[in-house]
Amino acid sequence: MAKSSADDEELRRACEVAIEGTKQKVVMSIRVAKSRGTWVKAGKLGRGHMAKPRVLALSTKVKGQRTKAFLRVLKYSTGGVLEPAKLYKLKHLSKVEVIANDPSGCTFMLGFDNLRNQSVSPPQWTMRNMDDRNRLLLCILNICKDALGRIPKVVGMDVVEMALWAKDNTPTVPKVAAQKSVPDNHADATVIEDDLNVTVERELVSQAEEEDMETLLGTYVMGIGEAEAFSERLKRELHALEAANVHAILECEPMIDEVLQGLEVAANCIEDMDEWLGIFNVKLRHMREDIQSIETRNNKLELQSVNNRLLTEEVDRLLERLRIPPEYVALLTGGSFGEAHMQQNYEACEWLLGALKGLEATKMDPAFAKMRAVKERRGELEILKSNFIHSASAFLRNYFAGLVDNMLADKNSFSQRGQLKRPDHADLRFRCRVYARLLQHLKKLDKNCLVPLRKAYCGSFNFLFRREVKEFSNELRASTKAPKNATLQWLEGPTGSSHGGNPPDSSMVAEAYSKMLTVFVPLLVDESSFFAHFMCFDVPTLVPAGNDSSGHKSMDSNDDDLGIMDIDDNDSKGGKNPAELAALNEALRDLLDGVQEDFYAVVDWACKIDPLRCISLHGITDRYISSQKADAAGFVRLLLDDLEGRISMQFGRFVDETCHQIERNERTVRQTNVLPYISRFATLATRMEQYIQGQNRDLVDQAYTKLVSIMFVTLEKVAETDLKYADIFLLENYAAFQNSLYDLANVVPTLAKFYHQASEAYEQACSRHISMIIYYQFERLFSFARRIEDLMSTIAPEEIPFQIGLSKMELRKMLKSSLSGVDKSISAMYKKLQKNLNSEELLPSLWDKCKKEFLDKYESFGQLVAKVYPSENIPSVAEMRDLLASM
Structure with missing residues (x-):
């Protein structure tokens, strides 16, 4: 019998090398053939299902107290080296099925319950013989x-048959056990290894079961022909055993009588005991x-x-809560x-707030909240609150009015x-x-009481602010030494007047406005911020005290205690309240209107003195607008x-008036020389550019567009009055x-656009005037050429000399007549051009x-x-060019 591949130590070592690093021990390795086809006959695979050589290796891994078992599928690489192909966990193995279509019985399938694609049939494994198959499956x-x-679950084979096979072949199947690795320099954990070998008979069928089965089979081994006869025989023996x-x-009746007599005596004793137990x-x-x-009592x-005890304690606490200290009253x-007394007033306010909150229905037991004493004491506290709010509000109104009256009475507080x-x-x-903290306590007591106080504050201080601004404005204008009339009347007066020189300096006007x-x-921003926090509006912190909106120190920055920022550090809100912000803006309008x-x-x-200074004033204002981002502003x-x-x-208004002057100039000016506003516009634009100083150009560019457009339109209308010299x-x-x-067009994009527009109009006017002069002197020559050009579009060039008026004789x-005295004609053309032109520099x-154009x-x-x-x-053209050059 050929040696099984399960005993091949070289194969096992190759498998261990393939799975090296996984900390798993190979229990068994055996060669198999993998296929997915169906057996048709003689153990041959169907077409298209060729078997592939594989190696199945059973491995185990000890992890703590548990042992994990795996089934590894290894395949041969191109170089004949084993490499892992598939890995299955035996805990998911649900079925072992021997293929019935294989006559040899050496083909089986292993079914796992965790495969993702259950629609694909699992692979079939074919062994070399039945011994290898039984050995692997066992x-x-x-x-x-x-x-x-x-x-x-085992399908397609008899477990008893396998047990008998195992007993006859007496193989030992290694059992999964703990492993012990010898400590070395690279491992700290210790694993215990047990070399336990368990026989197949003990694992599948116990020894007692096996002996009973053998006895039973030995007893009935003879005379059994059919299952029905065997069943009838068993039934007869069963009836015989029951009868026996x-x-x-x-036969045991005397013994039963003795037992019944003893039971009767015992029953009598039990009845007596039951009566005593009842008593x-x-x-x-x-x-x-x-x-x-x-116990109940x-x-x-x-x-x-x-x-x-609890009621006494609760009543004591309630009485303490209801007690009103006389000093606070x-x-x-x-x-x-x-x-000097404000600190005591603050303490009384804080006590009153705490007492009112303590008597709220949500803060007390519902039974206490309905008590008459609690209701009466709550009413007394409300009366105290109302009296205090009334007294404090009357004091603050008088206090605000007194502060303003003192300021107004001091003339040194205003500009003189x-x-x-x-x-x-x-x-x-x-x-x-x-009194900022007093206002905060008043707000906590009754938020609505601040509304009349805010109005009183705004009414008193509004008069002071208006007086300060008015006195300052009047004295600012009176002390500014501005020219009496710096307005540039740039359309009036003769050309070359003093307006072309240096106009009166009006910079002090812009300086006065900037100073204002x-x-x-x-000041107004700081007052707005101070008012917002002093009057307890729920708005975020706005402008830090002592700094103006432009980031410079304000005039009040010498006093560190002017700000309202540190009145209550916990009073600042992180978000915006739209209703509160609207109320603040309305109050600020009353304060500063x-x-x-x-x-x-x-x-x-300022605009009356020099309208062009509007440009500077606009830039100054725009810079202040961009710096005011706070809500209080x-x-x-x-x-x-x-x-x-x-x-x-x-x-x-200035631009409109200037445009009106240009349009009015159209009705009075005569078509001679250069219009005044054409030559003087550059002076106006130069001054406007001096006033821009890097600010937004929209205002000036719009003025340029409006002025130049009116200038060009008016110029065209004046030119139409005399078409001969237009x-x-x-x-x-x-x-x-x-x-x-x-010069300005090179740096101002808007003026550059109008410069190019004027350049195009100039070229067109030049072209029309030059053509008129040329045709005036050489009318017959170029009229003859025009007639030839007109005919060339309809007839061939060689037929033109035969047309009426275009013969060679007419050409000669x-x-x-046209070229006999061409030098005189050219001189006449120059004189005509010189005669009509007023600007010698253009000649x-x-x-x-x-x-x-003539050439x-x-x-x-x-x-x-x-x-x-x-x-x-x-x-020739060359002769004509030489003639023109010589003249």
């Missing part, structure tokens, strides 16, 4: 039973009832004692609001003649700050927006516009354009003559 079953405690049992029972049970029940009654007494009803006074609110804010904003915008009129007066005054943002709109409106008038004006605006006559460029037309004429009259000779 090893799998033993490992499953030892390691997992169960065996899979009944007979044996009947004892009644007595015990009565005793139990007495004990229960005593005792429990009620204990419960009553505990309840009385005195402070809340008729206390003084002097600065010859002296600009920056408003100083340091002492004012410090005095208000003393520098002084009052930070009216100050805008004096700002408007400064803007109107809402009124200031609106004020700056209104100022910017008013400045834009004033500048728009082109000369246009080219001179467009040339003057380009010459004056050349025309050349004689050289126009004459060059005229000569070039181009003459060259076209020469090409026509060469095509139509090839035998005729005319003066």
Whole structure:
């Protein structure tokens, strides 16, 4: 018999090498053939299902107290080396099925319950012989039973037959056991190995079961022909055994009588005992009832004692909660609001708040909340709260009015003649700050009580702010030494007047406006922020005290106690309350409304002195607008927006008036020389560019667009009054516009666009005027050429000489009359160009354009003559160019 591959040590070592690093021990390795086909006959696979050589290896791995078992499938690589192909866990093995179609019985399938694709049939494994098959399957079953405690379902083979085979062949199947590895330098854990070999008979069928089966089979080995006869024989023997049992029972009757007599005596004793037990049970029940009654009375007494103690403690706490300290009553009803007594007032407010919260229905037991004493005490606290709020509100209203009256009575607090006074609110804010905490307590007591206080504060301080702004504005304008009339009347007066020189300096106007904003915008922002926090609006922290919106130190920055930021560190809110923000903006309008009129007066005054200064004023205002982002600066943002709109409106009026002057100029000007506004626009644009100084260009660019568009439209309308000289008038004006605006157009994109527009209009006017002069002197020559061009589109060139008026004779006559005195004609053309032109500096460029245009037309004429009259000779283009150059 050939040696089985399961005993091949080389194969086992190759398998161990293939799975090296997995910490698994190979229990058995055996060669098999893998296929997925169906057996048809003689153990041959169907077409397309060729068997592949594989090696099945059973391996185990010890992990703690558990042993894991695996079935590995290894295949041969190209070099004949084993490498892992598949790995199955034996804990998922659910079925072992021997293929019935294989006559040899050496093919089987292993079914696993965790395969993802159950629609694909599992692979079939074919062994070399039945011994290898039984040996492998027995090893799998033993490992499953030892390691997992169960065996899979076996289909297609008899377990008893396998047990008999195992007994005859006496192989030993290694059982899964713990492994022990010898400690070395690379391992710290110790694993115990047991070399236990278990026989197949003990694992599948026990020894006793096997002996019973052999006895049974030996007893009935003879005379058994059919299953029915065997069954009838067993039934007869069963009836015989039952009859024998009944007979044996009947033979034991004397013994049964003795047992029954003993049972009767025992029953009598039990009845006597039952009567005694009944008597004892009644007595015990009565005793139990007495004990229960005593315990109930005792429990009620204990419960009553505990309840009385707890009730006493609760009543003491309630009385403590209802007690009103007399010193707090005195402070809340008729206390003084002097600065020295404010700390005591704050303590009384805090106690009152705590007492009111303590008597809220949600803070007390519902039974206490309905008590008459609690209701009466709550009413008393409400009366105290109302009296305190009324007294504090009346004091604060009078206090605010008194502060403002003192400021108004001091004339040194305001600007006077010859002296600009920056408003100083340091002492004012410090005095208000003393009562900031009082306002916070009033808000906690009743939020609605702040509404009249805010109105009183706004009414008192609004008059002060308006007075300060008005006095400052009046003195600012009076002390500014501005020119009486710096307005650029750039359309009036003769060309070359003093307007072309340096205009009066109006920079002090912009400086005055900037000073107005520098002084009052930070002041108004700080006052808005102070008011928002002083009057306890639920808005985030807005502008830090001592800094204006532009990041500079404000005029109040010398006093560290002016800000409201540190009144209550826990009062700042992280989010925005839209309703509270709307209330704040409305209150700020009451506080600061009216100050805008004096700002408007400064803007109107500055724009009246020099309308172009609107550009500087617009830039100054825009910078302040971009820096005001805080919520408390809402009124200031609106004020700056209104100022910017008013400045834009004033500048728009100036631009509209200038456009009106241009249009009015159309009705009065005569078509001579260059229009005044064409040459003077560059002066206006230069001043406007000086006032921009890096700010937003939208305002100026819109003005440029409007002015230049009106200028060009008016220029075209004036040119239409005399069509004979229209082109000369246009080219001179467009040339003057380009010459004056050349430098600005290189740096201003909007002006560059109009510069190119003027350049195109200039070229068109030049082209029309030059063509008119050329045709005036050489009308017959170029009219003859035009007739030839018209005919060439309909007839062949060689037929043109036979047309009426285009014969060779007519050509010679025309050349004689047009070119006989060509030098005189060219001189006349130059004189005509010079006579009509008013700007001598344009003559050289126009004459060059005229000569070039004449040569181009003459060259076209020469090409026509060469095509139509090839035998005729005319003066060449080179001769004509030399003639023009010599003149």
